[in-house]
Amino acid sequence: MNKNSLIRKFNKQAPIYERNTRQRRLGEWRRRLLQGVEGKVLEVAVGAGANFPFYHPDTVDVTAVDFSPEMLTRARQMASELGIRATFLERDIETLELPERSYDCVVSTLSLCGYEDPVKALNNINRWAKPGGRIYLLEHGMSTNRLLGAVQHLVNPAARRISGCHYNRDMIDIVNASELNIVKTERYWNGIIHLIWAQAT
Numbered sequence: 001m002n003k004n005s006l007i008r009k010f011n012k013q014a015p016i017y018e019r020n021t022r023q024r025r026l027g028e029w030r031r032r033l034l035q036g037v038e039g040k041v042l043e044v045a046v047g048a049g050a051n052f053p054f055y056h057p058d059t060v061d062v063t064a065v066d067f068s069p070e071m072l073t074r075a076r077q078m079a080s081e082l083g084i085r086a087t088f089l090e091r092d093i094e095t096l097e098l099p100e101r102s103y104d105c106v107v108s109t110l111s112l113c114g115y116e117d118p119v120k121a122l123n124n125i126n127r128w129a130k131p132g133g134r135i136y137l138l139e140h141g142m143s144t145n146r147l148l149g150a151v152q153h154l155v156n157p158a159a160r161r162i163s164g165c166h167y168n169r170d171m172i173d174i175v176n177a178s179e180l181n182i183v184k185t186e187r188y189w190n191g192i193i194h195l196i197w198a199q200a201t
């Protein structure tokens with residue numbers, strides 16, 4: 001899909017993602033995943049800043065990237081309300097250049113569904129993190145329930161067109177195909193939701 005039309009789609013969804021920052025179940029998964037995020041933190045595809053409430057303002061220095069200006073406006077507001085020190089970059093993750101081996105932690109939530117080449121995005125994350133840097137992923141992917149999986153395949157073309165997301169990606173296969181090392185995974189909601197803790201190599 002053309003990048004500009006993808007950006008327009010996400011701009012339109014920004015108010016929804018702002019409301020989602022208060023979504024309780026997602027909030028529980030974010031809280032569980034993000035314990036331990038500290039130091040120089042890179043957050044890719046930051047959206048409306050839904051992860052910011054789970055950072056400790058005193059221990060993080062965040063660089064937050066997204067290609068949607070509408071999302072970034074909301075993320076800036078969220079950071080300022082919570083006292084989170086953050087720098088915002090309006091960029092495409094798939095072409096972004098950042099200093100290599102620089103970040104203690106990289107956070108990416110609900111974003112691998114959107115990239116053209118998610119393995120390449122993860123390899124970029126691997127380059128930007130310090131060796132052994134901690135990587136935190138919360139993603140939705142193919143269910144372990146075969147019936148639900150079949151539905152995900154069926155609705156995928158429409159979902160991609162409407163929301164910009166792929167609904168049928170195998171997230172574990174994708175992370176395994178990247179240069180990251182998986183440390184631990186947990187799955188919820190018939191295996192659709194993945195919490196993945198990984199390490200840069």
Ligand SMILES: C[S@@+](CC[C@H](N)C(=O)[O-])C[C@H]1O[C@@H](n2cnc3c(N)ncnc32)[C@H](O)[C@@H]1O
Pocket residue numbers: 010011017020044045046047048049050051065066067068071091092093094108109110111114115
């Ligand atoms: C589904 S939202 C998730 C937002 C946030 N991470 C969260 O957990 O609520 C996906 C976000 O990824 C951003 N995004 C998608 N593809 C991107 C790309 N290639 N470069 C930068 N941002 C991208 C969208 O603008 C959107 O803010």
